[in-house]
Amino acid sequence: MAPAKQSMFRSADMSMVQLYISNEIGRECVNALGELGLVQFRDLNGGVSAFQRTFTQEIRRLDNVERQLRYFHAQMEKANVPLRKLDLDVETLAPPTTTEIDELAERSQSLEQRIFQLNDSYETLKKREVELTEWRWVLREAGGFFDRAHGNVDEIRASTEDDDAPLLQDVEQHHQGAEVERSFSSINIGFVAGVINRDRVAAFERILWRTLRGNLYMNQSEIPEPLIDPSNNEAINKNVFVIFAHGKEILAKIRRISESMGADIYSVDENTDLRRDQMHEVNARLNDVQNVLHNTQQTLTAELTQIGQSLAAWMVLITKEKAAYQTLNLFSFDKQRRTLIAEGWCPTNDLPRIRTTLQDVTNRAGLSVSSIINEIRTNKTPPTYLKTNKFTEAFQTIINAYGTATYQEVNPALPAIVTFPFLFAVMFGDFGHAVIMLSAALAMIYWEKPLKKVTFELFAMIYYGRYIALVMAVFSLFTGLIYNDAFSKSLTLFDSAWEWDVPEGWKQGEPLTAKLKGDGRYPFGLDWMWHGAENDLLFTNSYKMKMSIILGWAHMTYSLCLSYFNARHFKKPIDIWGNFVPGMIFFQAIFGYLVICIVYKWSIDWTTADTQPPGLLNMLIYMFLQPMTLDIPLYRGQKTVQILLLLIAFVQVPILLFLKPFYLRWEHNRARAKGYRGIGERARVSALEDDEDADGHGNGNGNGNGLGRHSIDTDDDGEGVAMLAGHGGADDDDEEHEEFEFSEVMIHQVIHTIEFCLNCVSHTASYLRLWALSLAHQQLSVVLWDMTLGPSLTRPGVVGVIAIVVMFWLWFFLSCAILIAMEGCSAMLHSLRLQWVEAQSKYAEFAGHMFTPFSFVTMLEEDDGLAEFRG
Amino acid sequence: MAQGYSVFVGLVIVAAMCVGAWFLSPKGENQTTWRSSLIIAFISCYLMWFVTFMAQLHPLIEPRRSNVREGFQHE
Numbered sequence: 001m002a003p004a005k006q007s008m009f010r011s012a013d014m015s016m017v018q019l020y021i022s023n024e025i026g027r028e029c030v031n032a033l034g035e036l037g038l039v040q041f042r043d044l045n046g047g048v049s050a051f052q053r054t055f056t057q058e059i060r061r062l063d064n065v066e067r068q069l070r071y072f073h074a075q076m077e078k079a080n081v082p083l084r085k086l087d088l089d090v091e092t093l094a095p096p097t098t099t100e101i102d103e104l105a106e107r108s109q110s111l112e113q114r115i116f117q118l119n120d121s122y123e124t125l126k127k128r129e130v131e132l133t134e135w136r137w138v139l140r141e142a143g144g145f146f147d148r149a150h151g152n153v154d155e156i157r158a159s160t161e162d163d164d165a166p167l168l169q170d171v172e173q174h175h176q177g178a179e180v181e182r183s184f185s186s187i188n189i190g191f192v193a194g195v196i197n198r199d200r201v202a203a204f205e206r207i208l209w210r211t212l213r214g215n216l217y218m219n220q221s222e223i224p225e226p227l228i229d230p231s232n233n234e235a236i237n238k239n240v241f242v243i244f245a246h247g248k249e250i251l252a253k254i255r256r257i258s259e260s261m262g263a264d265i266y267s268v269d270e271n272t273d274l275r276r277d278q279m280h281e282v283n284a285r286l287n288d289v290q291n292v293l294h295n296t297q298q299t300l301t302a303e304l305t306q307i308g309q310s311l312a313a314w315m316v317l318i319t320k321e322k323a324a325y326q327t328l329n330l331f332s333f334d335k336q337r338r339t340l341i342a343e344g345w346c347p348t349n350d351l352p353r354i355r356t357t358l359q360d361v362t363n364r365a366g367l368s369v370s371s372i373i374n375e376i377r378t379n380k381t382p383p384t385y386l387k388t389n390k391f392t393e394a395f396q397t398i399i400n401a402y403g404t405a406t407y408q409e410v411n412p413a414l415p416a417i418v419t420f421p422f423l424f425a426v427m428f429g430d431f432g433h434a435v436i437m438l439s440a441a442l443a444m445i446y447w448e449k450p451l452k453k454v455t456f457e458l459f460a461m462i463y464y465g466r467y468i469a470l471v472m473a474v475f476s477l478f479t480g481l482i483y484n485d486a487f488s489k490s491l492t493l494f495d496s497a498w499e500w501d502v503p504e505g506w507k508q509g510e511p512l513t514a515k516l517k518g519d520g521r522y523p524f525g526l527d528w529m530w531h532g533a534e535n536d537l538l539f540t541n542s543y544k545m546k547m548s549i550i551l552g553w554a555h556m557t558y559s560l561c562l563s564y565f566n567a568r569h570f571k572k573p574i575d576i577w578g579n580f581v582p583g584m585i586f587f588q589a590i591f592g593y594l595v596i597c598i599v600y601k602w603s604i605d606w607t608t609a610d611t612q613p614p615g616l617l618n619m620l621i622y623m624f625l626q627p628m629t630l631d632i633p634l635y636r637g638q639k640t641v642q643i644l645l646l647l648i649a650f651v652q653v654p655i656l657l658f659l660k661p662f663y664l665r666w667e668h669n670r671a672r673a674k675g676y677r678g679i680g681e682r683a684r685v686s687a688l689e690d691d692e693d694a695d696g697h698g699n700g701n702g703n704g705n706g707l708g709r710h711s712i713d714t715d716d717d718g719e720g721v722a723m724l725a726g727h728g729g730a731d732d733d734d735e736e737h738e739e740f741e742f743s744e745v746m747i748h749q750v751i752h753t754i755e756f757c758l759n760c761v762s763h764t765a766s767y768l769r770l771w772a773l774s775l776a777h778q779q780l781s782v783v784l785w786d787m788t789l790g791p792s793l794t795r796p797g798v799v800g801v802i803a804i805v806v807m808f809w810l811w812f813f814l815s816c817a818i819l820i821a822m823e824g825c826s827a828m829l830h831s832l833r834l835q836w837v838e839a840q841s842k843y844a845e846f847a848g849h850m851f852t853p854f855s856f857v858t859m860l861e862e863d864d865g866l867a868e869f870r871g
Numbered sequence: 872m873a874q875g876y877s878v879f880v881g882l883v884i885v886a887a888m889c890v891g892a893w894f895l896s897p898k899g900e901n902q903t904t905w906r907s908s909l910i911i912a913f914i915s916c917y918l919m920w921f922v923t924f925m926a927q928l929h930p931l932i933e934p935r936r937s938n939v940r941e942g943f944q945h946e
Contacts, residue, residue, distance in 0.1 A: 007903035392904060414904065418911040426919070478916055482923050497927070498934055500944045511937035512944060521927050523873035524920065533934035543926040550922055551915075558911075602925040603875075613931060 006349055008392060010408045010569070013348040014382035014851070019358070020372040023338045025365045026331070030324045030854075031095045032357050037855025039354065040383060041344040044332040053329040061105060062322040068108045069315050072307050073868070075115055081304040086312035086869055088860055096317055104314060111307060118300045125293045126230035132286040133227060134195045134238070135266045139279050141221045141240035142193045142268045146275075190251040191244045191270070196263035198222065198237040204261050208243065208254065216254070217244040242268075312869040319866060320856050327854050343376075345383055345851065351375065382407050385851035392417065394465045402836045403846030408569060410562045412835075412844050419555060420835045421471040426551065427773035427827035428472070430781060431480030432487035433820050438473035441466055472828075482525040483774070487815065488781035490531035497522045498529040540778075544771040546598050546616075552767025553595045555839055556760075560584055563843035578660030579752070582652035587760050589649040593642075594620055597634060656753040661746045668740045763838045769830050777823050784814055875928055878921055885917040 006012050017039070021029045033039050045053055076083060096104075196204055201220065208216055219242045226235035241263070243254055258265055269275050331340040346354055351373070358371040384407050388396045392413065398420070399405070399413040428434070444451060444466040451463055462469070484490045498514035506512070514529055522528075526543075530536050560583060567575035597616055606613045614632035622631070623642045630639050788811040792803035840846075860866060892909035896902050 006900060008901070009903050009907075387900075389901070414907050415911060417904065417908045418915060422912070422915045475912075475916075479919065482919055500939060502944045506944065508939070508941040509937065511935060512939050514934040516930075516933075519874055521873050521875075521877075521924065523877065523924075525923055527927060527934075529934045532938075533936045535932055535935050539930070539932060539934075543923070546926065547919065547922040551918065554915075554918060599925060602928055605929045606931060607929070 006347075006387065008386070008388075008411055008414050010411060011384040011386050011405060011848070011851075014345050014385060014407070015348045015351060015375045016378045016380070016382070017344060017346055017351070017354070018374040018376050019340075019342040019344075020374075021331075021340045021342065021358070022362075022367055022369050022371065023333070023340055025361055025367060025371070026328055026340045027098065027324055028095075028361045028365060029358055029371060030327050031320070032361050033354070034320065034324060034327070034854055034856040034859075035095070036354065036357055037853050037857055038350045039344045039346045040851055040853045041327055041330045041342055043330045044341070044343055045330065050329075054331075054333045055325045055328050058325045059322060059329070062101075062318055062325065065105045065108050066315075066318050066322065068112045069311060069318060071112060072108075072115065072304065072311055073315075075119070075300075076304045076308055076311070079301055079304055081301060081308050083308045083311060083869070086316060088316075088857075088870060091313075093313060093316060093320075096321070101317070101321055104317065108314070111303070115300070115303060118296060118303065122293065122296045122300060123230050125289055125296060126228075129286065129289045129293060130227055130230060131264070132282055132289060134223075134264060136279070136282050136286065137223050137238075138193050138195060138240050138266045138268055139275060139282065141223075142242045143272070143275050143279075145219050145221075145242055146270055147272070189244050189246055190248070191242055191268075192251060192254045192258060192265060193240070193242045193268040194258055194263045194265035195223070195238050195240055196258070196261060198239050200261055200263075201239050201241075204241075204258070204263070207257060207261070211253065211257065212245065212250060215245060215250060218242070219244075315866060315869045316860060319860065319863060323854075323856070323859055344854075346853075347385055347387075347851075348375075381849070383851035384408075384848035386411055386413070391467050394468050395420070397464075398468075398832065398835075399840075400850070402840065403844075404848040404850045406845045406848040409566050409845055409848075410569075410843060412840050415558065415562070415839075416835050417471070419839065420831055421468060422475045423551070423555070423770065423834050424472045424824075424827050424831040425475030425479040426547075426770045427830060428476045428777060428824060429479030429483040429774055430485045430487065430777065430819070431477060431491070432485075432489075433781075433815065433824075434473050434476030434480050436816065436820055437469060437476060437824065441470040441473050445470060472824075483778065484526040484528055484531065485778055485781070488778065488785045490526075490528040492528050494523055496527050496529040498527060537775075541771070541775065544774055545768065548767045548770040549591075549764065550595050550598065551770060552764055552834075552838070553591050555767070555834070556587070556763060556842060557584075557592075559839040559842035560587065566843055566845075574660050574663045578663060579656065582655040582659070583756055586649050586652040586656070586757065589645045589652075590620075591760065591764050593645055601634060653753065653757065656756065657749060661742065661749045664740070664745055665742050668742075759841065763841075766838055767834065769834070773827055773830055777819065777827070780823065781815070781819050784811060784819065788814065873924070878924060881917060881920065881924075885913050888913050 019029075050056065073083065205218060208218065220239045223238050223240060226237050228234070229236055243258075245251055245254055255265060269278060328340065331342045333340055355373055358373060362370045384404050386396055386400075386405070395417050396411075396413045399411070399416060405411055425434075444463055448466075454460060454463065480486060481491070481493075497516055497520055499517050500512045501515040502512065511534075514533075526540070530539055533539075560580070563583075564576060564580045567573070567580055594616065597619065601613060601616060604613075612632055614634050616634075618631075619634065622629070623646065627643050627646055628639075630642075633639075788807045789804075792800065792807040794800075795803050860870075889910045892913065893906055896905035896909065
């Protein structure tokens with residue numbers, strides 16, 4: 001475990017660094033570091049609100065550009081113009097210069113105006129078009145109505161001039177014969193023609209009827225085609241109406257009512273010739289408008305298509321640029337020296353890379369002053385940085401889903417690479433199902449690149465875990481062979497150790513019992529003679545139950561051992577003597593003993609032994625309940641051994657309870673006694689330190705709890721200890737040292753002890769799920785076989801052939817859906833629980849915070865706003 | 872056909888595989904991952920085989936079935 005070598009065993013060594021960057025190249029430096037993705041910057045301006053920061057102006061400008069780009073995208077979607085997506089894996093964009101960004105901003109500004117104008121004129125034209133269309137409909141419908149109406153003016157007049165009709169009737173009748181083409185005006189009737197929304201017709205009619213007390217004649221007809229409202233592109237059904245009424249005031253009133261109801265009124269001439277002219281004119285204008293519209297549309301589409309070619313790239317550039325400025329806003333800006341000061345965490349091993357990156361930027365910019373990068377000491381907890389590759393990534397993710405491991409504690413993902421899939425396989429053990437799963441996993445790995453683009457969520461999830469699936473399938477092949485199960489059938493790879501003990505005169509249908517052939521046993525896995533036997537379950541249940549206990553014991557012992565590595569790494573010997581050792585003894589005295597008994601019982605040939613085989617479960621229970629009596633002994637001197645083990649186990653409880661808290665108290669008191677003498681020497685020397693800060697650290701050094709933690713040495717070797725953030729008040733990391741309080745430590749330890757002792761029992765029992773799930777899986781596949789494919793194999797003739805084909809597919813799909821997908825899912829969840837709870841509770845603390853470096857790659861991947869621009 | 876001492880033979884083989892895994896793991900930053908994964912995998916598999924073998928070494932019950940067909944009773 002040399003400090004220089006990093007592995008998956010622990011999270012990487014982290015350093016707090018301070019960067020002094022010249023103001024001119026601040027942006028370039030941040031860009032370069034963003035491409036590198038290895039530094040997590042701290043906010044040094046916590047007290048400054050977002051509006052007062054140095055680069056707020058730039059961010060606002062970029063926000064505006066981003067808004068414009070999104071506007072283009074919205075327009076493109078509206079016009080159905082395809083967007084050329086950017087595949088970030090293939091295309092890399094060179095970091096843009098400031099001028100390029102400026103150009104982009106200007107360009108998008110002018111483009112926005114242009115598109116805005118085009119859109120505006122398009123909408124105006126569209127509106128005009130709709131109006132003209134409506135007018136045409138009015139002309140057509142109303143015209144038709146006029147033509148019809150001329151035949152029966154009387155009727156109209158009778159209805160509108162009901163009260164004075166008898167007086168005028170004679171006068172009117174004089175003209176009747178003379179005028180062929182009579183005008184409505186001659187009978188003093190005016191009319192209003194227009195278009196109204198079809199939904200409102202009923203209300204419109206009612207209102208008119210009530211306000212005019214029935215003094216109107218209304219005619220309407222539906223426009224057969226829906227009209228498009230240009231403001232929201234919705235299709236509306238409208239009606240053409242013509243209202244005849246008497247008198248100017250009434251007509252004016254009708255107009256007002258129509259307008260208030262949202263109707264559009266169009267002028268229609270009652271004269272047929274004039275109307276024809278009007279019709280021609282409208283048609284001509286409509287034609288013109290449509291031509292112009294078409295041209296505008298084309299120009300807009302052309303413009304948008306051109307934008308679509310590079311929109312995704314622009315979007316990425318702007319997002320990056322904005323992120324860079326947001327990061328720059330975290331920096332502290334020294335106005336006098338024109339430098340930016342940044343602080344952040346980075347992996348210690350990558351410091352040289354960061355250094356060369358910054359040097360490159362300085363050289364390219366041709367600056368004489370190079371950037372300075374300083375490693376500084378701090379008492380803050382570094383973030384947990386767990387480097388992954390594409391194989392370990394998914395495993396690490398399922399561990400991180402539970403919590404973030406404490407800085408430098410044993411990474412639970414390392415053993416999980418094997419234990420998690422292995423425990424899955426113990427439950428999933430079926431050779432046939434494993435082969436299908438393996439082919440699926442291999443296919444996903446072989447077509448890794450093309451399948452990466454699939455966005456269907458469920459598949460993306462399975463694809464993400466393809467390497468877990470691979471390891472799971474490989475182990476399932478193994479456990480399938482061990483269980484001797486392939487689609488619920490057995491493989492006869494070796495000769496069985498059993499043969500049927502056939503009595504004289506045996507006839508088919510009579511029960512047969514097997515006997516052992518000799519000393520030889522089935523060399524690999526379960527003897528296939530058990531398969532299909534009536535007492536198969538009796539045997540496999542006992543076997544699988546015991547196996548679950550043994551595997552659980554091994555898993556938990558291994559996990560407990562990792563707590564030893566943690567204690568040793570953090571240099572907390574008290575955790576070894578106060579937690580690990582008594583815990584281990586307690587666990588082994590009870591369950592280690594049980595495992596030894598299980599194996600011992602297997603190794604004895606009970607057919608030749610003098611005694612009966614004892615039940616191990618009762619043995620363990622009565623070891624607690626009545627240690628003084630023993631019903632059926634397993635071996636000689638068993639009583640003494642068990643009493644001794646019990647005593648050893650129970651002695652561990654007070655050790656677990658009291659050793660650690662009292663040791664910590666003793667150590668605290670001793671440190672305090674020393675501390676009183678050494679108080680003057682403790683103060684740290686730093687140019688930027690203030691009283692408050694010193695106070696905080698005074699507390700820290702005063703308590704003895706700083707064991708193994710990175711407490712500050714008083715002899716710092718010339719490196720700055722200043723924490724700029726301390727002044728800004730932006731301390732988001734929790735202070736490391738807190739006051740030592742005995743009662744708290746004691747309570748914590750009591751809880752730990754109770755939890756540990758009870759968990760030894762409950763967690764061991766919890767591993768029995770391995771047996772339960774594998775039993776369920778095996779039985780389900782037997783049932784599936786018996787209900788589908790099995791019976792159809794015995795049918796003769798054509799029916800048999802058809803039945804086999806149909807049943808095979810039924811069996812195959814149900815196997816895939818239920819036994820592989822569903823059962824696999826449930827086995828995975830159970831295995832996940834065993835990993836998270838049973839194993840990790842033994843050693844992992846999960847009190848860390850994740851290292852989230854400023855990285856363009858992860859940022860672009862995770863930005864939801866960019867999702868539609870990524871290829 | 873394997874005898875009772877096979878578990879020790881298996882143990883020696885698996886121990887040898889573990890030693891091999893320790894020394895033959897590819898160098899580099901993933902060496903720890905290789906070593907840990909291979910060794911845990913070998914031990915887990917051995918454990919499972921060992922348990923299965925031991926459970927059948929001195930069986931307390933014999934397989935019994937009454938649907939053995941004529942002609943298959945000597946298989």
